[in-house]
Amino acid sequence: MKPIKAIYAVLGSGGIGLALAKELETRTKNIILVDNDAAKVETLKEQNLNAVQGNIGDNEILSSLDIQNIESVFIMSSDIEANKKALNFIRKKAPDVQIVTRVNTYQEKEEMEAAGADLVVLPSNLPIKAIASAIVQYIEKMKSVKLAQDLKKLISTVGEGKLAIIVHDNPDPDAISSAMGLKEIANSVGVKAEILYRGIIGHHENKAFVNLLDIEMDQSKDFKASDYKKIALIESSVPGVNNLLPPGTKVSIVIDHHQANLEEVEAEYIDIRPNIGATATIMTKYLQELEIPIKTELATALLYGIKVDTNDFRRNTDPADMTAAAYLFPLANHDILNRIEAPSKSTESIDILGEAIKNRQIKGSYLISNVGTIRDRDTLAQAADYMLTLEGITTTLVFGLSEDTIYISGRSRDDRINIGKILTDAFGADKAGGHASLAGAQIPLGVFSGTKDKQTLLKLAEEAVVKRFLTVIGMKKETN
Numbered sequence: 001m002k003p004i005k006a007i008y009a010v011l012g013s014g015g016i017g018l019a020l021a022k023e024l025e026t027r028t029k030n031i032i033l034v035d036n037d038a039a040k041v042e043t044l045k046e047q048n049l050n051a052v053q054g055n056i057g058d059n060e061i062l063s064s065l066d067i068q069n070i071e072s073v074f075i076m077s078s079d080i081e082a083n084k085k086a087l088n089f090i091r092k093k094a095p096d097v098q099i100v101t102r103v104n105t106y107q108e109k110e111e112m113e114a115a116g117a118d119l120v121v122l123p124s125n126l127p128i129k130a131i132a133s134a135i136v137q138y139i140e141k142m143k144s145v146k147l148a149q150d151l152k153k154l155i156s157t158v159g160e161g162k163l164a165i166i167v168h169d170n171p172d173p174d175a176i177s178s179a180m181g182l183k184e185i186a187n188s189v190g191v192k193a194e195i196l197y198r199g200i201i202g203h204h205e206n207k208a209f210v211n212l213l214d215i216e217m218d219q220s221k222d223f224k225a226s227d228y229k230k231i232a233l234i235e236s237s238v239p240g241v242n243n244l245l246p247p248g249t250k251v252s253i254v255i256d257h258h259q260a261n262l263e264e265v266e267a268e269y270i271d272i273r274p275n276i277g278a279t280a281t282i283m284t285k286y287l288q289e290l291e292i293p294i295k296t297e298l299a300t301a302l303l304y305g306i307k308v309d310t311n312d313f314r315r316n317t318d319p320a321d322m323t324a325a326a327y328l329f330p331l332a333n334h335d336i337l338n339r340i341e342a343p344s345k346s347t348e349s350i351d352i353l354g355e356a357i358k359n360r361q362i363k364g365s366y367l368i369s370n371v372g373t374i375r376d377r378d379t380l381a382q383a384a385d386y387m388l389t390l391e392g393i394t395t396t397l398v399f400g401l402s403e404d405t406i407y408i409s410g411r412s413r414d415d416r417i418n419i420g421k422i423l424t425d426a427f428g429a430d431k432a433g434g435h436a437s438l439a440g441a442q443i444p445l446g447v448f449s450g451t452k453d454k455q456t457l458l459k460l461a462e463e464a465v466v467k468r469f470l471t472v473i474g475m476k477k478e479t480n
């Protein structure tokens with residue numbers, strides 16, 4: 001018999017069992033119910049629940065569950081003897097699985113606890129729905145505390161050594177604040193930690209963020225894994241992929257909220273939650289569960305990280321992001337937060353914006369603009385953002401020249417367009433990258449960089465960029 005895969009198993013689908021399944025269903029569809037009553041199993045199936053018929057005291061039916069991969073088992077039948085048998089069998093097979101069981105008397109409660117149940121429920125005369133929801137909240141809390149404690153335990157094994165906290169290249173506020181949070185956890189167990197990154201901290205907001213909050217982190221030029229007892233990877237999950245670690249480096253901790261191919265992720269501790277809007281949310285939860293006081297700077301940083309990644313709770317937001325933000329809100333410095341969110345614009349960025357407006361070419365809903373020579377690359381991103389607010393424009397491409405490289409910034413608010421893919425298709429995956437709504441590219445001028453005449457250089461750049469872009473979006477036929 002093929003093992004039955006599920007996250008939760010509910011054994012016995014009487015009143016409480018069914019109420020539990022309904023409560024769990026709001027979180028996942030990966031639930032399996034087992035009940036002895038064939039008619040009841042049919043009814044459950046009618047309600048779109050995943051149910052099998054069998055006696056829960058029967059080892060054969062229990063063996064058919066893929067118990068090692070189940071997170072929690074709820075043994076809820078009214079037959080306490082059968083519950084006991086099931087508990088003993090499952091506990092022996094899976095020492096780590098979380099088991100909740102149901103009894104009728106205090107004496108049975110003690111027996112079940114002695115036999116290894118994590119939570120024993122003695123049904124009261126509360127409404128069944130309330131009991132079910134309290135049980136689910138309790139087990140979630142237990143899981144969350146255990147996760148945080150496992151992390152803390154692992155970090156404390158660094159002892160006198162050092163923990164390296166590596167964030168993704170060109171780190172954003174979510175990555176930076178999460179790294180600060182992890183450093184705080186390390187501090188709480190007396191472990192020294194260093195936050196390391198590669199690339200630049202771009203955007204005026206991000207620079208203001210690092211400056212105003214006095215964040216300590218190093219741009220690592222020559223990282224040596226052997227200098228550190230353990231390595232944690234934040235907002236990135238595979239060494240060498242968008243981070244400074246050489247591929248194959250042994251990593252101990254991975255904490256991220258980006259979808260990852262779990263077969264490629266290797267670490268003693270892995271917490272990847274793609275449903276969550278920001279890693280800062282995960283980090284806030286750890287700090288909460290470990291009862292580590294969150295200082296003003298850290299609270300401000302984490303709150304900003306969540307706000308940026310969820311675009312002020314408008315994008316990829318999970319209720320957990322809201323809960324974390326609500327927890328951080330009274331602890332954060334809102335004055336600093338306002339200053340980070342509205343940094344004063346540099347003269348250059350206003351000049352570049354002027355150039356972008358003056359030199360705009362509009363093709364349908366696309367806007368392309370060459371701003372000439374730039375010093376600060378961020379000004380391109382700002383101009384590309386700003387131009388997107390023009391009426392009728394849903395995609396912008398702004399580019400400029402700095403020394404011997406053309407820098408390009410693209411933005412789109414058209415759901416049908418993936419600007420990251422467009423730039424990658426136009427300029428190659430080694431020169432471009434980004435997401436559906438935001439992307440960038442940098443093209444070394446190579447042979448042309450010897451040209452002394454800036455005007456000629458700019459004209460060449462413009463021809464190359466505009467032509468490639470229009471070809472890829474299908475507005476110009478490839479001519480060569």
Ligand SMILES: [Mn+2]
Binds near residue numbers: 277
């Ligand atoms: Mn993030």
